[in-house]
Every structure is written in C-alpha cells, then in structure tokens.
Amino acid sequence: MMKKLLVIPVISLGVISCASSINVAPPGALESTKYDPVNTQRYEYGKAKYRLSSREQVNKERRKEAYQAMYEACNGKYQIIKETTSFGDGITTIDHQWASRVSTATTRTPSYNTISFDCVATLPVIIEK
Numbered sequence: 001m002m003k004k005l006l007v008i009p010v011i012s013l014g015v016i017s018c019a020s021s022i023n024v025a026p027p028g029a030l031e032s033t034k035y036d037p038v039n040t041q042r043y044e045y046g047k048a049k050y051r052l053s054s055r056e057q058v059n060k061e062r063r064k065e066a067y068q069a070m071y072e073a074c075n076g077k078y079q080i081i082k083e084t085t086s087f088g089d090g091i092t093t094i095d096h097q098w099a100s101r102v103s104t105a106t107t108r109t110p111s112y113n114t115i116s117f118d119c120v121a122t123l124p125v126i127i128e129k
Contacts, residue, residue, distance in 0.1 A: 022065045023049045026073040027118050045081050045116040046073055052085070052111045059113075066115055074119035081116040088112060 027046035048066040053059055070078045088110045 021050055021062060022069045023047075024066075024069040024073050045118050046070065046078075047114055047116055049112055049114045052113055063113075066113075070115070070117050074117075077120040077122055078117045079120050081118055083113065083115050086112050086114060 025044075025047045027044060048070050050062040050066055053062070
C-alpha cells in the first residue's frame, strides 16, 4: 500500500507537465458579413503562440505541438506567413530568508514565439488518360 501512495503523486505531476501550452487562433474573416464586398472584408491570419524555454528540447516539443495545432485548425495543410519572438511582462519572484532577514527579488521576462499561419486549400488532382 505504501508504494502505491508514492507512485500516484509522481504520475499526476507527469500528466500536469504534459498539458499543452500552445494558444491557437484559426485564420478567418473579421467583422464582416457575407454581403460585404470582397475588397472591404478584413481577414486575420491564424496565430499559434507558445512560451519559450531556456531548454532547447522543450522548445522543439512546443514547436511540434504548435505545428500539430495549426494542422488541426486548418483541417490539413497550412503555410507559415511569419514568425516573431516577443517579450511578456516581467514576473517578479521574492525569496524571503527569514533566518538572515534578507529578501531577494528576481524579475524574469518570459519570451514567446508567435507563428502567423494561413490554411492552404488542396485541390483534387485530375488525371486525364
């Protein structure tokens, strides 16, 4: 019974860390109706955004997740329009060491990778004999 209690927290931590950290907004028209002329309709590219890590392997995994999310948002093929890196608001962590009565504040600024993408229509291939 003791072994089961020790295994459960480890498994639950593994599941939490595998949760997707990719935010995806699919491409599409903004604030327009089907009656608007084509030249006045606004179109927004899709965006996939994920937080960058100091560990390269984590970034590779998040990029793969972003590719999969874009593929699913487009129901298939997509193309990358542009890619940007941005910096978020600083996160301040305060470490209180009560024994020495010293507090240390550390501010980190997270960075994010944003991929703008658009869906690609696939046309059926007709082979004539």
